[in-house]
Amino acid sequence: MENINIDLQGPFNLEMETNDSLLNQPSFEKPGIYFWTVKHDGGFYVNYIGISSQNMKERFFQHVRLFLVGKYDIYATEDLKKAKINKIYNPTDNFQEFLFKVEYYIKSAIANLKVFNYFFATINMEKDILELIESECITSIRGEDRKVKGFLSNYRLSRLKMRELNINVRINTSSKILGIPNQFNL
Numbered sequence: 557m558e559n560i561n562i563d564l565q566g567p568f569n570l571e572m573e574t575n576d577s578l579l580n581q582p583s584f585e586k587p588g589i590y591f592w593t594v595k596h597d598g599g600f601y602v603n604y605i606g607i608s609s610q611n612m613k614e615r616f617f618q619h620v621r622l623f624l625v626g627k628y629d630i631y632a633t634e635d636l637k638k639a640k641i642n643k644i645y646n647p648t649d650n651f652q653e654f655l656f657k658v659e660y661y662i663k664s665a666i667a668n669l670k671v672f673n674y675f676f677a678t679i680n681m682e683k684d685i686l687e688l689i690e691s692e693c694i695t696s697i698r699g700e701d702r703k704v705k706g707f708l709s710n711y712r713l714s715r716l717k718m719r720e721l722n723i724n725v726r727i728n729t730s731s732k733i734l735g736i737p738n739q740f741n742l
Contacts, residue, residue: 557722562589562689564729566675567600578616578674585613589690590676591733594707596639599732600673601707602697607690607714609683612676623665626654629709633667639707675733687714688742689725697735704735 568578578584589607593600608615622628627647635642645654645661654661679686691713698705723742 557724560679560681560723560725562677562679562725562727564675564677564727564731564733567593567595567673567731568675569673570670579613583678584616584676585611586678587680587686588612588676588678589686590616590674592672592674593733594636594639594671595673596637599734600675601639601704601734602736603672603707604709605690605693607686609686620669623669624662626651626661630661630665631668633664633671636668636671639703641707675729675731685723685742688721690714692725692740692742693736696737696740700735
């Protein structure tokens, strides 16, 4: 059996002047998995899980660009701080609304980005293995209580597991990330 150890780093923020800034982490420029979370009630609620088989920082910037042009949900910031989903904008809504209130929505999107706590781990594996790891984490959160699974914004799995691969995945973190298993098999 092959073993994959995932050592999550974080939590990080987006404050550029601090050592805790996600963007100041050199290993964030490698392939791996990342989590957008909010700390509440002693744990971190996961809002989004993503992977990159190339460079997580570049992928993160793609997300930010899409966030700032109305392609992602934007939340009421005060509710987001309490790990509550209260969408003030949804990309399936009328884009004209986004356009007419663009300054408000961009300001809200930036505030959302600053509320999130970010975790990541470098994993130098093929994209299909990264997608299976991401999908297993999403599936695990979906099996949690209503608040934990309701906070997750991933709408679909990246890859369905068609057969056992005989890979043991262990996730190591010093933080309590709700719904993320310590160990699973692919």
